[in-house]
Amino acid sequence: MNSLQLVSPAFKKFRRVFSHRNRKVLAFLLLGSFFTAALIYYGLYRFLEYVGRAPMLGDTFGPVLGALLVSKLLEMLFLTLFFMVLFSSVIAALSSFFLNEELPTLMSSPLPIGLIFRSRLLLMTIESSWMVLVFFMPALFAFATALNANWPAYLIFPFFLLFFVMLPNLAGGFTALALAAFFPIRQMKKVFQFLSILVLTGLIFFLRSLEAEKLLNPSYFKDISQYILSLELPLISYSPSSWLHKASMNLFHNNTGEALLQIAPLAICSVLGIFLLNLFAGRFYRQSWQLSMEAVDNQVLGLEWLRRVIVWPLRYFDPVFRVIANKEVTTFVRDPAVFSQIFMMVAIVFVYGYNLSILPLKDIPSLYSGELNDTLVFLNGPFIGFIVASIGMRFVFPSISMEGRAFWAVKSSPVSPRKILFTKLFLYLVPMVFLGIVLCMVTNSVFKVSHPILLYLSFFNVILITLVITSLAIGVGAVYADFSAESPLKIAGSYGGFIYMLLSGFYIINLLALEVYPMYRLFFNRFYVVRGSSGIVLIAISAILLLACTAIWVYLPFRKGLDTIENYEPE
């Protein structure tokens, strides 16, 4: 028996997720993922290549400053990656070491504790790191290409990364083992989920506060030497991210020998860390696990005042709506891992608004700025759609799954599944539309919309998009419901969550395609007065098609979700 055999049930479970899916859909998704990865890779490569040349800074300073900027961006990416893995590793460690459902069986078996621990460490490392690595890999390879790396660098770099993700995982493992000795595990897991969101939120603000766009604009610089010096300094000295950064820069510049020397501290720390953690676990793991079994669950009814404020107006609604809404709000407020997501969402919304506010529209010749402004207003609706869709994925999409195994209570009640789904749709539609409209108002005021039709159209678009996105979240969330999932975050990151985001994107493309002609006429009319009624007819056809398509996009996922729920047989 070895550690790999002990994690095989988890791999089998993972395989089962895909085994009963339609092969064609899977192939399509796989191709879509490759396409997206290629797009990220190529887009970022072109961007980095441009930043590396920095033509706006002149022929002398451009390449020097550009190279420093690319290097700085890579360091920032490694730092972000490190913190992301660190926090997710503590959460994954608490789950894998103490809350995993196979543990009682394993702990009561005659297997050595070290073997059990190593299998949990492997599970935890995979769980905390795979998604980060998969999503960051195309971006990191784009850096390699932009820095003219040779092919061996692409083969060696994943090993560097492996050492790099090992360290935060080992730190997470130590932290989890130590925490278990003093605190109730379930509570700690929630606290860390909460903290990780706060740190990510902070990181979003930190990265934005660096104002990377200023680095490419010479008018912001008073003292170029000071600026070069600040670029050359590492963000955090003697840290794993700075070691990896130095090693990677050498590797991508094809100084492989130097790169291997630079990665040595990271490799030594990783190997030493594994050895020490094994020793530590051999001594304390069983003891910590026993303590975690004795710890009570969360008894704190935190944010009770907020819950009361939100549910107070619900008393005026019909009883079924009231109790379902009440339960949703209560569950939301009492789960720190869920409500803390709001901070991150607020940060994303803030950064989006801020980014728009600093767009250099004033620098563009006035003849064209009006047109550019209007085009941006038109495209802003779909962008808001993507923000609302990502918020929907975290909060609305998991709402059916989060009924959990208690769903029998609803199914055996006189309330029909249709009413349940309608209640949830309405419940989530209100804040989603509100959010969409607020975003639209703020961004419209930033753009100073010149045409009243555009202003109305932007609100109309946002309302249609949020309506479809909410229906998709409820419908697709019901079709791909996982009533045994513990965390809404896992549900959001599931296969169904991916389908939901994909479909949201398709609707937005559908909306844009149908509005292209009316928009073209709107711009065209400014220069030439159009005669005849053919244009009006085509605009009317576009509008009718748009409304019809929207109705279908709202109805179909909802209907499909309803069928699934009606036929669902709870455990």
Place this chain on the structure above:
Amino acid sequence: MNQSEPIIRFCGIEKRYGAFTALKSVNLEIFKGELFGFLGPNGAGKTTLIRILTGIIQPSGGQIFIGPYDLFSQPDKAKAMLGYVPDRPYLYEKLTPLEYFEFMGGLYNVALERILSKGEEMLRMFDLWDRRNELIESFSHGMKQKVAMCAAILHDPEIFVVDEPTVGLDPRSVKLAKNFFKQLVANGKTVFLTTHTLSVAQDLCHRLAIIRQGDIVALGTMNELQKRASMSDSNLEDVFLKITEEELEQQTNIL
């Protein structure tokens, strides 16, 4: 007990899962005011029938009438007559017992005052009143079972459907639960329960049915079952084993 008035009628209920048949045309009548026990070995189809009765799963064929209502064409009216306690008490873990009652009561359109007063009465009866402000996630299996039992009674159902009511309960709670069922029946309600604890079934039930491999193989009072097994002085455990083994032998002979 009013033998002339069936309050639940199973008419040819079938349930198939692919090639496997879980229920083979079950026909059964339960009368108003009856405490009916539904017995059978593991995997015989007891829980499947209960889940069909409570509208959680759909049968492959057949009809169920609850009072005057067809469960499948008038589910809202039929389900409003039922109170259900499942074998595994999965509840909304982030709610307190009183909040859970409010949720369940709301689904059955029960007035808030009734929910609170009945909820308090039931929690006190099951010794859970002191823990009313704690989250259900911290409760043991038995405590959750009691909360589920309390919630099932809030809307004053005519029929109480209980799947394995004594699993996870301590002896005092088992006694409380048994008295509770007797009290319900004394008040004219009907109780339909499944259990593996045959002594509980023998103590409580007016009539019993034994299901085996999706077929009802015996139905009647304790005396009638004893006669059927030709074991007039034996307890339910012996009778149950005799009947289920006989059935198995018969099937083996046929094969």
